[in-house]
Amino acid sequence: MGLKENNIPKAEKKIIGFGNIYMSDDGIGLEVIDKLENKIEGIELIDGGTSATDLILHAKSSKKIIIIDAVDAGQKTGEIIKFDARNVSQYFGNIRSFSLHDFNLSQALEMIQNLKINTEIVIIGIKPKNIGFGEKLSPEIEAKIPEIIDMVIREAND
Amino acid sequence: MANTFSIEEENVSRVEGHGDLVLDVKNKKIEKLQFRIPESPRFFEAMLVGRKWDTPSHITSRICGICSVAHTYASIKATEAAMGINNINDQILKLRKLIFHHECVQSNVLHVYFLAAPDFFGVGSAISLVDSHPEVVNIALRVKKMANDMVRIIGGRAVHPIRTVVGGFTKLPTIQEMHQMKEMLQAAYPDLENSLEVLKTLDIPDFERETEYISISDPVDYALYDGNIKSTDGWEIDDQDYLDKINEKVVKHSTGKHSWASRDAYLVGALARFNNNYDQLSDNAKQYAEELGLKPLNYNPFMNNIAQFVEIVHSVDDSIKLIDELLEEGLDEDKAIVDVKPKAGRGVGVVEAPRGLLIHDYTYDDEGKVEKANLIIPTNQNYANIEKDLEEMVPQIIDKSEDEIKLACEMLIRAYDPCISCSTHFLNVKLVNK
Known part of the structure; x- marks a missing residue:
């Protein structure tokens, strides 16, 4: 367990897809969580479904969370955005996670607040092209995986 | 007074589709009432075809993030029935029942405290509960965490468990983890007792409509994992014969089908389980039910929320009993999984998902690949019954304000705990006066 410059031990960080x-x-x-398996050590990687x-519970039990999700915050399709949930309450109601079923991401973040x-909750979101039934990512979304992984690793080491 | 109005609630389409409520009232008479929900399993039925026998449970666990264990086991049981596996041992069964309890707790907690409670407390959403009823939020989060930890310890993950496979478990919990789970369960009682006091204060709408209540049933267990299919209309059948009673028909106004058995509609979910299986509840759960005014047969769909809470109490009680038995018998890794020899055949897996009867029906070919799959999900089965309830309830409250009618309709639909992605959208109802 190594201490990083902001003094959050790796064990108190989580990366959730x-x-x-x-x-x-x-x-x-x-998909990103799966590909991070061999690239990140000492930080729990979570398939958040x-x-x-459960994000609220994860927040209660960690110091820093990095979320990877399909998010529409008004950006272009395929564009990646990164924001710190604590500082962006203006996003509440404007961000739309396509993944979360019991609450939406805005509601969960608002509840955490x-x-x-x-x-510290950092969200790395990409605006999806297609969220219909299907087993494959759109090629233009899949092409962004390396960029997302780099962002996650930088954030995890921050 | 709402003589003439129109409620059109259109959900923004999300990953699982969308649900709409359309209600037109003219001169106090309902002209049109439709509740439409999507039929999501169709894609998964097609996706299963051609898959090897050990994959459907992992695929179908992704149909819903809230009932992944239920889909996993409906799938596993269908495959085991098709392969003729009839030697699932007592240890596997008890661990399956144990993990099953806690998906039910996970889901019931979420619904009772976060989705239904805000209605009864008169606040807009669970977020508002943080300020108005912080103790409720904290109880909900603690009980949810307990249930998550139970599923994680047994299944390897809090959602979409990975150790639960056809034939048994790929890994068993340790003795230490079994003791840890028992301690977690025992620690939940104060929260359940405090919840009881809070729930006693709720003003549950006084609405009743007798219907048919269908669930699985077992002479000993309060059946969640396994049992015959039973109806309050007096019939009980082997789960493999579900097609003898459960019928589906396509309706014009929706892609979702309507289900019926003895009458034109039936109800599945916690209230159906309670009505069919009251005798098998733990004494403690029966006591909680009595204190909350819930007795079988109960015909008030709003009491589904109370039945869900009573089930949480039962699940905690029964889990402690199961853990004690497993600890006494000792865990044996050699009995964690039984051999599976793929063969052609058809099998049906029926379980109780938190929201009700869930059926997977698979036909396999000689190589153990899926030839045909039929999935019947609880929310779809409740669909016709919700419409019948609304048809009866709206005229009873027609003299209330439009806002009150709108809220009552939302609350009724929410009481059924329909697919959660749909129910959260009911916070955005459009009301258009004509």
Whole structure:
């Protein structure tokens, strides 16, 4: 367990991919988690499925969370955005996660904030092209995986 | 007073499709009432065809993030029935029942505390509960965490478990983990007791409509994992024979089918289980039910929320019993899984998903590949019954304001705990006066 410059031990960080691998680009979060297996050590990688309530529980038990998800925050299709959930309450109601089923991502983040859980939550989201039934990512979304992985690794080491 | 109005609630389409409520009332008479929900398994049925026998449970576990264990086991049981596997040992069965309990707890907690409770407390959403009823939110999160940890310890993950396979388990929990689970369960009782006091204060709408209640049933267990299919209309059949009673028909106004058995509609879910299997509840759960005014047969769909809570109590009680038995018998890794020899055949797996009866029906070829798959999900089975309830309830409350009618309709639909991605959208109902 190594201490990084911001003093959050790796064991207190989590990387969560949300989504459904059978819903085309909605599976991007899980695909990235799968590819991170050999690239990240000491940080728990979580297949978060589609439960936003569990994000609240993860937030309660960690100091930093990096989320990878299919997110529409008004950016172009295939464009990746990164934001810190603590500082972007203006996003509430504007961001749309395609993956989370019990609450949506905005609601989960708002609840975490209301519960005064002070975990750093960084969201790395890509706007999907297709979220219909399907086992494959759209080629233009799949092509962005290396870029997303680099962003996650940088964030994980931050 | 709402003499003439129109409610059109159109959900923004998400990954699982969308659900709409259309209600037109003219001069206090319902002109049109339709509740439409998607039929999501169709894609998965097609996707299963050609797959090897050991993959359907992993694929179907992804149909729904909230009931992945239920789909996993409906799938596993269908495959085991098709392959003629009849030597699943007691240890495997008990561990399956144990993990099954806690998906039910995960889902029921979410619904009772976060999706239904805000209605009863008169706040807009679970987020508002943080300020208005922080104790409820904290209880919900603690019980949810307990259930997540139970599923994670037994299944290897809190969602979409990976150790649960055809034939048994790829890995068993350790003795230490069994003790840890028992401690977690025992620690949940104060939260259940506090929940009881909170739930006693809820003003449950006084609406009743008798219908047919269908669930699985077992002489000993409060059946979630296994049992015959039983109806309050007096019939009980082997789960392999579900087609003898369960019928589906396509309706014009929706891609989802309507289901019926003895009458034109039936109800599945916690209230159906409670009505059919009250005798098999733990004494403690029966006591909770009594204190909350829930007795069989109950015909109030809003009491489904209370039945869900009673089930949480039963699941905690029964889990402790199962763990004690497993600890006494000792865990044996050699009995973690039985051999599977693929063969051609048809098998049906019927379980209780948190929202009700879930059926997987597979036909395999000689190589153990799926030739045909039929999945019947609970939300679709409730679809016709929800419409019947709305048809009866709306005239009873027609003199209330449009907002009150709108809220009552939303609450009724939510009481059924329909596919959660759909139910959350009911926060955005459009009401258009004509």
